[in-house]
Amino acid sequence: MAETLTATALTLKDIAREAGVSLATVDRVLHNRPGVRPDTVRRVKAAIERNAFQPHVAAAELARGRARRFAFVMPSGPNPFMQQIEAYLGEMSAWLTVRRLNVELVATDVFDPSVLAGTLETLSGDYDGVAVVALDHPGVRAAINDLVDAGTKVVTLVSDVPSSRRHHYVGIDNIAAGRTAGALVGRLAGQKSGKVAIVAGSQGLRDHAERIFGFNQVMASEFPGLSVLPVLEGRDEDDRSEQVLARLLGKHADIVGLYNVGAGTQGVAKALNDKALNDKALSDAGRNEVVFVGHDVTVLTRRLLLQGVMDAAISQNPGHEARAAVRVLLALARGEPILREQEKIRIDIVMRDNLP
Amino acid sequence: MAETLTATALTLKDIAREAGVSLATVDRVLHNRPGVRPDTVRRVKAAIERNAFQPHVAAAELARGRARRFAFVMPSGPNPFMQQIEAYLGEMSAWLTVRRLNVELVATDVFDPSVLAGTLETLSGDYDGVAVVALDHPGVRAAINDLVDAGTKVVTLVSDVPSSRRHHYVGIDNIAAGRTAGALVGRLAGQKSGKVAIVAGSQGLRDHAERIFGFNQVMASEFPGLSVLPVLEGRDEDDRSEQVLARLLGKHADIVGLYNVGAGTQGVAKALNDKALNDKALSDAGRNEVVFVGHDVTVLTRRLLLQGVMDAAISQNPGHEARAAVRVLLALARGEPILREQEKIRIDIVMRDNLP
DNA sequence: GGTGTTTTGAGGTACGCAACTCATTTTGAG
DNA sequence: CTCAAAATGAGTTGCGTACCTCAAAACACC
CATH class of the missing domain: 3.40.50.2300 (Response regulator)
Known part of the structure; x- marks a missing residue:
């Protein structure tokens, strides 16, 4: 009658024992640190796979200490829809704070490719993740790819650049x-x-x-x-x-x-x-x-x-877009899987009687 | 140009200093433990308010150790919509595991008030939270109120019992x-x-x-x-x-x-x-x-x-309902605020061209 | 076999909080 | 003023991981 949906959680220590190595080695493998023989890497990864091990999010978050920085690159003009997205980001403030996330709004002229590309370049290295309302242009595409190469997670917001190597698109078809x-x-x-x-x-x-x-x-x-x-x-x-x-x-x-x-x-x-x-x-x-x-x-x-x-x-629900962008960036930064179904933005038909 | 949306996070230690008491006293106030003078309680709570203090989610989660148990009380018959909700709960499995959450499905005849009330009563005490597809009936209402009194967080799902003291309703108008x-x-x-x-x-x-x-x-x-x-x-x-x-x-x-x-x-x-x-x-x-x-x-x-x-x-998006119910139960259990806008279930108009 | 290099183990510290113990101080009743 | 009860402080432990150091072991090469 009662059916349980969750597996019992293992810890790193269990994985170390399983793989016949020490905690330190598991840690090295997990974080791609050097100094581990390829064969050992394989053994550890096998143990992780076998047990479908996922690090305890709370513990990882606590241990890493420093906050994550995300930037939202948004149009500078007075666009009501964009203002709504910004407002919803503001409403998440408490949610962000308890998770030690810093979100910064960067206003720029997203309609000028070179200005936008320039803005994106200044962000490189300083941020763990960037959400950008992007114009589809070769210069912008290159700037996005540079960010990705620098290790920054990138999601396009509302408007996509499918030809770039952005990690995710948050917006409608x-x-x-x-x-x-x-x-x-x-x-x-x-x-x-x-x-x-x-x-x-x-x-x-x-x-x-x-x-x-x-x-x-x-x-x-x-x-x-x-x-x-x-x-x-x-x-x-x-x-x-x-x-x-x-x-x-x-x-x-x-x-x-x-x-x-x-x-x-x-x-x-x-x-x-x-x-x-x-x-x-x-x-x-x-x-x-x-x-x-x-x-x-x-x-x-x-x-x-x-x-x-x-x-x-x-x-397209601006609140959903704001939250989805943050969640996706966070999941990408943590290496967690993304709940695609949850983050997908739907096309809403709104008439008088189903006004939200 | 860049605007930050997040406050710098304080810790319990800061609150203790602010209120001029020790960590132990703050802890007592925070968890409603006895042995604190009303006046001191007020001072501590004031300090918490003043700084909009929220405990670091990750640290709290890590410290509390034991997993949380949630039960989903669902109709036993073959209802496609309910099956979708159950399927989406299943898809959350990894998400739940990482957060040390146990979700159990309890099938029952939700159309028979006495059976449903009986099922709810058996749950009392064992669960931190219960989501229930409820029939609006005095017996069911009483069973829900009993659960609430026992300290269990209760959300009604899809179908509401507004006259009960359930904490939240996840579903459409x-x-x-x-x-x-x-x-x-x-x-x-x-x-x-x-x-x-x-x-x-x-x-x-x-x-x-x-x-x-x-x-x-x-x-x-x-x-x-x-x-x-x-x-x-x-x-x-x-x-x-x-x-x-x-x-x-x-x-x-x-x-x-x-x-x-x-x-x-x-x-x-x-x-x-x-x-x-x-x-x-x-x-x-x-x-x-x-x-x-x-x-x-x-x-x-x-x-x-x-x-x-x-x-x-x-x-009404079944995936959203499943996730919203879990998130709301979790937020209630943690004492976190609920993002009402996020958890609100919208009335979707679906026609051929915006099929999800 | 000796050398230097690479790989591995062992262990520690820190993160912020929950939950607890025990000693000490303060308070109020008689 | 005395004494018990109540309130408070100080401290410890543990949660699971990240990140670091240092020493020991294994290995490669000549």
């Missing part, structure tokens, strides 16, 4: 996110046919490009009644996003769906509202006629969802 | 889940008007009742064109669910939406498919005409989503 947005716009638009607009920050950003790709994929294959208009670029700015969208809405009367890929949500909503007022075309339910899907749950998008202006937000 | 389901059925049904069917396990189950409540709330207030038919009870069994639904589908030709509140999904899908075949009414996109929203991502619902038979699944 942006193609799937775009597909999800497409499916939502298509399904929520109902039987209607018409045009669909896309507002992005820039098609040069990897994550935006991937989202657009996924979105178009779904629209093309599943919603033949809807035609996607050329992508508008709003540079993630409110004013510019509003302008370009307003112009487009003026030109096409039959726009039934809108996908806002990045930020600039305020501007997008404004353009949409102005149009609705002009048309005097708010439906009875108080909902805008144009299906509006965007990204991330912020103060603003939360309000838009509650008002019915926005129909759904594709979200 | 089922009313909000029902509302979300309602919004999805309504929106995905588009402009259509017609009837909506509900299949539940039993209206006597608290979680099912709450979901239905939320669902009806949204339907009534936002989708006046849709009328909800009386709830069918399928007892979470495939055969029975199929029968009752098939009968209903035969009687009403204008059913445009279906909400499956609990399990029995296989049967529900079968009834729906048979109807579609009869009507020869599959749409061009291969999608069933009836909007079908259910709960939980299992092997079955995953297939149904991919096939387009099912339109959305409301899901």
Whole structure:
């Protein structure tokens, strides 16, 4: 009736006895210290394997004494999503303190490859781990690889550099996110046919490009009644996003769906509202006629969802990302296995009634 | 440019000096041992507060020596969702071992209040923490309170007993889940008007009742064109669910939406498919005409989503629930604060393109 | 066999706390 | 003021590991 899930824990002493060597030798093997014959190394490692030995985390942590230093390299501009990640890191403060972890925020211009690469280089050697919101660029890739070679654990955050040798990526699959947005716009638009607009920050950003790709994929294959208009670029700015969208809405009367890929949500909503007022075309339910899907749950998008202006937000949980990045860095630094399932960031569909 | 998020860690010795007492007295206060004057207790506690002192987790863990025992009281029947939770607990095995945690699974008939209460009573005293999938019933409530009084930490899992003194609930807000389901059925049904069917396990189950409540709330207030038919009870069994639904589908030709509140999904899908075949009414996109929203991502619902038979699944992440329950029990046992944001279980909307 | 080098063993110390003992001081009741 | 009880200080041990030193043993090479 009762089933136990845990093995009895061995200690280093047990491993030493098993392998027929002294504690000192096991210690040398465990920490890759020199002065052990290859044959002995093999014997010790065999004993460790055989017993699935894992060092007692608490004891190891206590013994090593010095704190670990992690750096979070984040965009310097005022990006609400990034600010949320930083806020959640702040909330972890007590958690970090009792584990003797030092987390430092490093603000930099992540959109300028050379600046970002330069920042990463200054970090080398000083940190046990680095989490970075990275731009995918050869210079950045090289800087990441240098960090890895120096022994620093590196995770990319939100935006990946798959071609680098970073140890882990904490973020969503942006193609799937775009597909999800497409499916939502298509399904929520109902039987209607018409045009669909896309507002992005820039098609040069990897994550935006991937989202657009996924979105178009779904629209093309599943919603033949809807035609996607050329992508508008709003540079993630409110004013510019509003302008370009307003112009487009003026030109096409039959726009039934809108996908806002990045930020600039305020501007997008404004353009949409102005149009609705002009048309005097708010439906009875108080909902805008144009299906509006965007990204991330912020103060603003939360309000838009509650008002019915926005129909759904594709979200990646910033708290989860912050904690996952720290946990992954810690596990990497300790040599512990990573709970992939736990650290995976999901694509959340957030509508009015399941607002977190 | 670089901002540090962590405080420098104090030790018990520092607190002792601050409070002007010896280590022994601090220890007595910290562990509620007798023999300390109230005034001294206050001084020590003040010093602890003032410095936001938290014992070094690793050192405390190492010193206490004995392992902690947690019990998970789970339904004995073959419930896919519960099996997933158990599977994820199994995956944590290494994580648990390293932290000297013993987790035991206790299978019992959670639907029989007296049996469940009896099982909980046998656990008293032997465990540091208990997670239980609880039925809300006076006998169960009393058993939970007894456990709490005995010093055991108790969390309710998936299904809550809010009137008990359990320390924490790990699960979703089922009313909000029902509302979300309602919004999805309504929106995905588009402009259509017609009837909506509900299949539940039993209206006597608290979680099912709450979901239905939320669902009806949204339907009534936002989708006046849709009328909800009386709830069918399928007892979470495939055969029975199929029968009752098939009968209903035969009687009403204008059913445009279906909400499956609990399990029995296989049967529900079968009834729906048979109807579609009869009507020869599959749409061009291969999608069933009836909007079908259910709960939980299992092997079955995953297939149904991919096939387009099912339109959305409301899901609570079983892996997250398993890990959150363990983490909460551990934090409670250690007297650490709980990261509420982290342990909160979200209502996930899962459609084909964001299947986890 | 002798030399120098490499490998191994033995042991210690420190980490911060829990849990305990025992001696000493303080306190309050009579 | 006395004496027992209560409160407090001082100290020890152990948890499992990291990291270090020093000496002994094993080995390679000529």
